[in-house]
Amino acid sequence: MLQIDTWKRVLIWLVCVAGLLLALPNAFYSRVEQSNDAVAAIEAQGETPERLEMAGAWPEWMPSGLVNLGLDLRGGAHLLAEVRVADVYAARMDALWPEVRNTLRDERATVGTFRRIPGGPADQIRLRLSDAAGLSRGLELVRGLANPVTSLTGAGATDIVVSGAGDVITIALSDEEKLASDDRTVRQSLEIIRRRIDEVGTREPTIQRQGSDRILIQVPGIGSAAELKKIIGTTAQLTFNPVVSRGTDGDANAGVGNKVIPSLDEPGTYYTVESAPVVTGEELVDAQPAFDQNGQAAVNFRFNTSGARKFGDYTAQNIGAPFAIVLDDEVISAPVIRSHIPGGSGIITGNFTVEESTNLAVLLRAGALPAELQFLEERTIGPELGQDSIDAGKVATVVAFVAVLVFMVLSYGLFGMFANIALMLNITLIFGALSLIGGTLTLPGIAGIVLTVGMAVDANVLIFERIREELKAGRGPARAIDEGYSKALSAIVDANITTFITAVILFAMGSGPVRGFAITLGLGILTSVFTAIFVTRLIIVMWFERRRPKTIEV
Amino acid sequence: MRLKLVPEGTSFDFFKRWKLWLGISALMVVVGFASFALQGLNYGIDFRGGTTVRTEATQDLDIATYRDAIAPLELGDITITEVFDPSFDEDQHVAMIRIEAQADGEALSSQVIAEVQAALDAVAPGIKFISVESVGPKVSGELVQTAILAVALAIGAVLVYIWLRFEWQFALGAVAALVHDVILTIGVFSELQIKFDLAIIAALLTIVGYSLNDTVVVFDRVRENLRRYKQKPLAEVLNISINETLSRTMMTSVTTLLALISLYILGGDVIRGFVFAMIWGVVVGTYSSIFVASTILLWLGVKRDWSKPDNTAGNQFANIDA
Numbered sequence: 001m002l003q004i005d006t007w008k009r010v011l012i013w014l015v016c017v018a019g020l021l022l023a024l025p026n027a028f029y030s031r032v033e034q035s036n037d038a039v040a041a042i043e044a045q046g047e048t049p050e051r052l053e054m055a056g057a058w059p060e061w062m063p064s065g066l067v068n069l070g071l072d073l074r075g076g077a078h079l080l081a082e083v084r085v086a087d088v089y090a091a092r093m094d095a096l097w098p099e100v101r102n103t104l105r106d107e108r109a110t111v112g113t114f115r116r117i118p119g120g121p122a123d124q125i126r127l128r129l130s131d132a133a134g135l136s137r138g139l140e141l142v143r144g145l146a147n148p149v150t151s152l153t154g155a156g157a158t159d160i161v162v163s164g165a166g167d168v169i170t171i172a173l174s175d176e177e178k179l180a181s182d183d184r185t186v187r188q189s190l191e192i193i194r195r196r197i198d199e200v201g202t203r204e205p206t207i208q209r210q211g212s213d214r215i216l217i218q219v220p221g222i223g224s225a226a227e228l229k230k231i232i233g234t235t236a237q238l239t240f241n242p243v244v245s246r247g248t249d250g251d252a253n254a255g256v257g258n259k260v261i262p263s264l265d266e267p268g269t270y271y272t273v274e275s276a277p278v279v280t281g282e283e284l285v286d287a288q289p290a291f292d293q294n295g296q297a298a299v300n301f302r303f304n305t306s307g308a309r310k311f312g313d314y315t316a317q318n319i320g321a322p323f324a325i326v327l328d329d330e331v332i333s334a335p336v337i338r339s340h341i342p343g344g345s346g347i348i349t350g351n352f353t354v355e356e357s358t359n360l361a362v363l364l365r366a367g368a369l370p371a372e373l374q375f376l377e378e379r380t381i382g383p384e385l386g387q388d389s390i391d392a393g394k395v396a397t398v399v400a401f402v403a404v405l406v407f408m409v410l411s412y413g414l415f416g417m418f419a420n421i422a423l424m425l426n427i428t429l430i431f432g433a434l435s436l437i438g439g440t441l442t443l444p445g446i447a448g449i450v451l452t453v454g455m456a457v458d459a460n461v462l463i464f465e466r467i468r469e470e471l472k473a474g475r476g477p478a479r480a481i482d483e484g485y486s487k488a489l490s491a492i493v494d495a496n497i498t499t500f501i502t503a504v505i506l507f508a509m510g511s512g513p514v515r516g517f518a519i520t521l522g523l524g525i526l527t528s529v530f531t532a533i534f535v536t537r538l539i540i541v542m543w544f545e546r547r548r549p550k551t552i553e554v
Numbered sequence: 555m556r557l558k559l560v561p562e563g564t565s566f567d568f569f570k571r572w573k574l575w576l577g578i579s580a581l582m583v584v585v586g587f588a589s590f591a592l593q594g595l596n597y598g599i600d601f602r603g604g605t606t607v608r609t610e611a612t613q614d615l616d617i618a619t620y621r622d623a624i625a626p627l628e629l630g631d632i633t634i635t636e637v638f639d640p641s642f643d644e645d646q647h648v649a650m651i652r653i654e655a656q657a658d659g660e661a662l663s664s665q666v667i668a669e670v671q672a673a674l675d676a677v678a679p680g681i682k683f684i685s686v687e688s689v690g691p692k693v694s695g696e697l698v699q700t701a702i703l704a705v706a707l708a709i710g711a712v713l714v715y716i717w718l719r720f721e722w723q724f725a726l727g728a729v730a731a732l733v734h735d736v737i738l739t740i741g742v743f744s745e746l747q748i749k750f751d752l753a754i755i756a757a758l759l760t761i762v763g764y765s766l767n768d769t770v771v772v773f774d775r776v777r778e779n780l781r782r783y784k785q786k787p788l789a790e791v792l793n794i795s796i797n798e799t800l801s802r803t804m805m806t807s808v809t810t811l812l813a814l815i816s817l818y819i820l821g822g823d824v825i826r827g828f829v830f831a832m833i834w835g836v837v838v839g840t841y842s843s844i845f846v847a848s849t850i851l852l853w854l855g856v857k858r859d860w861s862k863p864d865n866t867a868g869n870q871f872a873n874i875d876a
Contacts, residue, residue, distance in 0.1 A: 072824075080693060225686065226664030376690040378661040385608065385684045385824070392641060392822035399820055400813035407809060410557035443825055444753050450817045451760065451832065454810030455767070458802075461809075462771065465802045472562075491774035494719055498770055499763035501715060502708045506759050509704035514756045521760065553556075 002541050012534045022432035032058045065435040070442035075383030076220035077228040080376045083189045083213050085182040087371035089123030111138045125171040132167040139164045149176045188370045225378040239277035243322040264330040271331045273324045278314045283307025289357040297357040299348045308344020316340040393446035400450050415554050418539045419460040422531040426456050429527040442516030452524030459532030462488045467554045477552040500525045559804040564797045575845040586741020595744050598751030603655030603691035605662040611678040615647040623673045630654045639823040661688035701755040723854040728769045731847035735765045735838050753828045761835030768843035775799050807840045
């Protein structure tokens with residue numbers, strides 16, 4: 001009757017041991033954290049004796065995942081920025097204007113003279129023709145300038161909408177193009193912000209897109225939101241510099257007018273370049289992922305007129321020499337000039353994958369933030385407050401834990417002890433699961449764990465009360481335990497699924513601390529059901545097999 | 555000797571005064587609603603926009619001095635409250651300063667915050683800004699919508715789940731209890747003017763989960779007993795079920811409350827409001843699963859068509875046993 005297959009027993013204990021191992025690093029938080037940081041540093045910048053020693057502080061074969069601490073526990077800054085996507089429209093229109101002007105000018109005979117009407121919405125070009133009779137030809141010509149929209153949702157649409165009334169032609173961006181443009185702007189901004197923050201090298205920043213035009217930025221450990229805004233606000237500096245030499249020594253003597261800078265993708269490689277750039281990113285008008293003649297992924301770029309002239313002259317004089325594409329004092333790539341590059345456009349080749357070339361194109365375009373950021377939400381949490389919260393949370397959790405343990409033993413005796421073992425395992429499993437999924441522990445999350453301590457015993461209480469009833473109904477011990485478990489199951493399942501539903505909704509709708517709470521609550525439900533149904537049952541069965549009691553008291 | 559919260563084999567009649575209990579609940583709901591309508595909630599910046607600054611100074615805190623120091627900056631309505639917590643040191647004086655949302659829709663600029671800090675530093679040298687949180691009115695409006703949607707969705711999802719697992723009368727009873735709990739919690743926050751922020755919404759949803767947990771356990775027993783005692787009247791079956799599960803209901807409430815009370819006392823002032831909401835919710839949720847959910851179930855009645863045995867509990871999932 002009270003039988004559990006051997007494979008099930010092994011599986012249950014394996015899950016518990018795995019949870020224990022995964023949770024263990026959190027007991028040595030700062031040691032493991034330092035070790036992890038050292039390992040990351042070795043990967044990024046090579047080995048040093050101190051780093052190796054730090055990395056060795058935690059055995060390599062042990063799991064080293066930690067529960068991330070949320071901003072409210074670690075201290076740091078939180079920003080919610082709105083990208084003013086409409087900023088880009090006006091620039092687009094201004095860039096289009098010379099093209100429109102040249103096209104119409106060539107056909108002055110049929111269209112007549114024209115001039116741009118000043119004022120009006122910034123995201124439109126309005127023209128007044130000298131003669132309304134030229135309108136239809138004018139519309140036709142301007143519509144010829146439209147390009148297909150390059151996005152999945154906008155397939156089939158063109159980027160501009162041209163309309164005419166009387167002698168006025170109005171050119172505006174189509175809705176599809178605006179959508180595509182907004183998306184590009186936000187992604188570009190996100191990429192720039194990510195690079196800016198990574199450069200500062202803080203631990204585990206969160207940079208996420210929220211909704212269509214917002215970006216959430218959370219950086220633990222930073223002093224204040226104002227400091228964070230300063231970092232984001234700095235523009236990315238892209239330059240094209242002549243390469244003097246390439247080496248592996250970061251401290252090499254660069255010589256007058258030169259500087260030594262590291263390579264972005266090849267760790268340990270340094271370039272000595274001339275400090276004065278040939279051209280800068282401010283003169284770049286576009287960069288797009290492309291393929292070279294060999295079908296290799298590459299990046300096409302184009303300069304404006306003055307940039308094109310400088311670049312053309314330089315390449316003509318330096319065929320065969322390498323030049324470096326430098327972003328924020330890191331060499332993105334250093335291709336060799338194969339031929340004179342006139343016309344201001346060129347192609348960057350390298351051992352790119354398609355993804356890398358796309359990223360590089362984004363980075364190149366991402367010279368500066370494409371649009372202004374408006375900060376809707378700013379939060380700074382001082383590290384002292386976080387530490388206070390952790391300390392208070394720890395004490396509260398321990399006291400809650402002990403109170404519940406004592407209460408369970410008083411109420412259910414030996415069976416209460418069994419439930420307590422399960423409860424301790426339960427907390428361990430929550431931490432193990434949080435470490436495994438890289439979950440974030442927040443202050444409400446600690447409350448979630450404390451609540452779980454209180455509620456986790458519920459499943460066991462349901463079972464024990466049921467066993468009591470069965471005993472009272474005159475069943476033998478084995479039968480009573482068996483019936484107790486099977487009859488309590490439907491209540492346990494229903495009760496926990498409904499709570500789980502609310503946890504899922506909280507997770508989906510909430511953000512930040514609230515989401516942290518939803519995660520611990522949800523995980524707590526899963527682990528408490530697991531420990532109640534499987535672990536305590538296994539413990540009781542093992543106890544029963546050993547003792548074979550004639551009567552039991554629950 | 556075992557500790558027993560509830561003596562064995564109780565047979566309380568929970569429905570003798572069901573009109574009274576339902577009346578009390580209805581009255582409390584009305585009071586809660588009225589308080590919410592007349593007084594409104596003390597919304598935190600998450601929902602109203604604005605800025606809160608948590609300051610810490612070693613000098614004794616004088617709210618009027620602080621207020622006078624900030625007043626020349628003309629930041630509109632400013633609320634300053636002193637924060638107390640047993641864990642604070644002797645010379646640790648913490649205040650929460652709340653500055654109303656400014657007109658431009660953005661968060662308060664860092665420059666203004668620096669000005670506030672400078673002004674306060676003049677009256678309380680060495681004052682520290684432990685945390686600064688600023689939410690623009692644009693975001694706060696959306697947060698309100700999301701919060702309402704979250705609570706509505708949770709209640710809706712639960713309604714559907716219980717309807718599938720039990721019968722519609724059970725679902726209505728459970729949801730009535732939930733709405734009762736949520737309104738009473740909002741009512742108590744409005745009555746006591748405790749700060750109502752995003753974390754309280756999380757607490758509300760947890761209350762929804764907890765109250766439901768309780769109700770479902772009672773209903774599960776009702777479902778079982780309806781099958782066992784086919785001839786007994788519904789009121790009697792409900793009474794038997796509630797009495798049978800009473801010991802468990804009390805046990806779980808007490809363990810949960812033990813944990814929450816320890817968090818309330820020791821967990822620090824930052825989450826005290828959040829924990830208060832949950833404690834209140836556990837008490838109200840336990841009450842409502844007996845006196846609201848079950849009473850409404852009794853009132854609605856359950857279809858007991860015994861001509862088709864074993865199909866009485868709704869659907870194919872009803873008889874799941876391990």
